[in-house]
Amino acid sequence: VTTTNPQFHALLGDLSGVPEHYISAVAQTKRFLERWTMDPSYRDRYLDDPQGAIDDLGLQLTPAQVEPLIDNAAARALTALLKEGGAPDVPESVLWYRAFIQEKVSHRGDSRTDGVPADPRLAAWRQRQINRCVSELGAHKADAIVHGPLAVELAKGCTVGCWFCGVAAPKFEHTWPYQGNEEFWRGSLHALREAIGPCARQGFLYWATDPLDNPAYESFLADFHAVLGRCPQTTTAMGQKDIERSRRILRLAASMDSVIDRFSIIALNSLYKVHEGLSPEELLRVELVPQNRESAERAPKSNAGRARRFAEKRSGELVGEDTGSTIACISGFLLNMVDKTVRLITPCNASPRWPLGYWTLETCTFDSPEGLFAAITGMIERNCRPHLRVDDPVRLRSDVRLEAEGAEIRVLTLGTRLRLGGQPDAASLAERLGGGELTVGELAALRATESQVPMTDTMSLLDQLFTQGMFDEEPTPPADALTAAEVAARRAEPVAVSIGSRG
Numbered sequence: 169v170t171t172t173n174p175q176f177h178a179l180l181g182d183l184s185g186v187p188e189h190y191i192s193a194v195a196q197t198k199r200f201l202e203r204w205t206m207d208p209s210y211r212d213r214y215l216d217d218p219q220g221a222i223d224d225l226g227l228q229l230t231p232a233q234v235e236p237l238i239d240n241a242a243a244r245a246l247t248a249l250l251k252e253g254g255a256p257d258v259p260e261s262v263l264w265y266r267a268f269i270q271e272k273v274s275h276r277g278d279s280r281t282d283g284v285p286a287d288p289r290l291a292a293w294r295q296r297q298i299n300r301c302v303s304e305l306g307a308h309k310a311d312a313i314v315h316g317p318l319a320v321e322l323a324k325g326c327t328v329g330c331w332f333c334g335v336a337a338p339k340f341e342h343t344w345p346y347q348g349n350e351e352f353w354r355g356s357l358h359a360l361r362e363a364i365g366p367c368a369r370q371g372f373l374y375w376a377t378d379p380l381d382n383p384a385y386e387s388f389l390a391d392f393h394a395v396l397g398r399c400p401q402t403t404t405a406m407g408q409k410d411i412e413r414s415r416r417i418l419r420l421a422a423s424m425d426s427v428i429d430r431f432s433i434i435a436l437n438s439l440y441k442v443h444e445g446l447s448p449e450e451l452l453r454v455e456l457v458p459q460n461r462e463s464a465e466r467a468p469k470s471n472a473g474r475a476r477r478f479a480e481k482r483s484g485e486l487v488g489e490d491t492g493s494t495i496a497c498i499s500g501f502l503l504n505m506v507d508k509t510v511r512l513i514t515p516c517n518a519s520p521r522w523p524l525g526y527w528t529l530e531t532c533t534f535d536s537p538e539g540l541f542a543a544i545t546g547m548i549e550r551n552c553r554p555h556l557r558v559d560d561p562v563r564l565r566s567d568v569r570l571e572a573e574g575a576e577i578r579v580l581t582l583g584t585r586l587r588l589g590g591q592p593d594a595a596s597l598a599e600r601l602g603g604g605e606l607t608v609g610e611l612a613a614l615r616a617t618e619s620q621v622p623m624t625d626t627m628s629l630l631d632q633l634f635t636q637g638m639f640d641e642e643p644t645p646p647a648d649a650l651t652a653a654e655v656a657a658r659r660a661e662p663v664a665v666s667i668g669s670r671g
């Protein structure tokens with residue numbers, strides 16, 4: 169979408185130059201699709217009487233304006249037509265809506281790029297985690313993770329208590345009051361920017377909490393914008409609870425150039441209330457996330473956090489075992505302002521070891537903004553290696569499989585397939601890569617004597633695997649998650665190696 173193309177307008181920036189009818193057409197299409205996606209009785213109503221169902225919602229649309237968006241075959245045909253140069257018979261509003269979706273996808277990419285930390289050690293570590301997630305979770309799942317630099321909890325626990333909570337939010341205890349903490353808060357925001365750079369602006373103010381549990385959320389939000397120059401995204405499951413407050417927050421966020429906010433819809437009744445209380449135009453930049461039971465088939469939930477307890481009972485509402493599961497979206501710092509804790513975390517596939525779908529590399533406490541700065545810089549120093557060292561063990565992740573055939577080694581994971589060609593004695597190299605017993609320097613020396621491979625070539629190959637996130641960097645899980653025997657067993661897990669016969 170570009171503002172120079174007369175047919176399309178950007179909808180995530182300043183809307184003052186966008187014609188009202190354009191905004192309304194996209195907002196109303198979005199509203200129709202929200203009801204269509206989340207409410208099966210509405211789908212029945214539409215199939216009975218398409219125009220009547222659209223009129224029920226008070227929308228000025230026709231069935232021709234929504235059909236290419238709800239009928240898979242029509243959507244595919246339209247994509248093919250557009251690739252060939254145009255679709256003259258398709259209503260303009262359909263193209264505008266599709267352009268809006270593209271704009272949101274591209275915004276996600278921009279957020280990821282803007283989230284690159286200034287500290288080169290932290291930046292290199294984050295990029296490795298991005299690469300690891302692609303290979304561990306699969307490209308589709310990984311693409312949705314922005315790897316934000318930080319998240320801040322303004323409460324202890326969450327009042328909503330969703331059964332599927334992917335981060336298993338504990339029961340609500342209390343919030344961190346704004347009054348009396350203003351200086352601490354602003355000082356902490358300055359400390360975050362100093363420690364990790366301007367990318368701190370890509371942070372947000374919730375995690376295993378609902379931001380609207382804090383009655384002063386609006387003040388925290390305004391300070392974040394004032395200090396870091398960006399309005400953080402609000403994600404709440406309480407959008408329907410107090411419509412006037414939701415409206416005020418959306419207006420405040422719009423005044424600070426917020427781009428996208430999100431309301432989780434955990435029950436159909438919430439959808440009705442949100443639709444009744446806020447106009448399509450007010451919700452243009454608010455994604456309604458389908459979390460209600462009726463949406464489960466179209467939008468299954470991650471098998472992470474509290475949802476894991478219901479893996480059998482509600483299996484039809486969760487993604488399958490073969491799909492990567494996590495809702496974690498930061499590779500950076502998770503703060504809780506009540507406990508004054510800061511953790512370095514990064515997403516992973518949820519498992520018995522890491523049921524919350526993220527690794528915790530280290531947890532520190534702080535009692536002042538200066539203490540927060542020291543804690544973060546210390547964690548970067550201790551945990552974020554910029555590159556591979558000669559005495560690092562050559563140990564690949566346990567989900568990596570290696571295949572050797574001829575002079576080629578293939579490194580296989582759920583989401584990636586790396587081919588490393590031109591490797592003398594590839595089978596022996598694969599076995600050593602999978603063995604996990606040598607250091608980088610030892611393997612390079614062995615390759616030089618046994619196969620006449622220059623040491624620099626082996627180092628560069630290993631560095632490539634390290635940068636791609638194939639090395640095992642998994643921290644030791646918290647003591648309560650694993651027995652000592654399990655920790656030892658994990659370390660002993662071999663990488664699967666298979667040797668072919670060609671060549």
Ligand code: SF4
Pocket residue numbers: 326327328329330332333334335336337375376377378404405
């Ligand atoms: S999913 Fe969100 S709203 Fe629901 S319990 Fe977890 S943190 Fe609270």
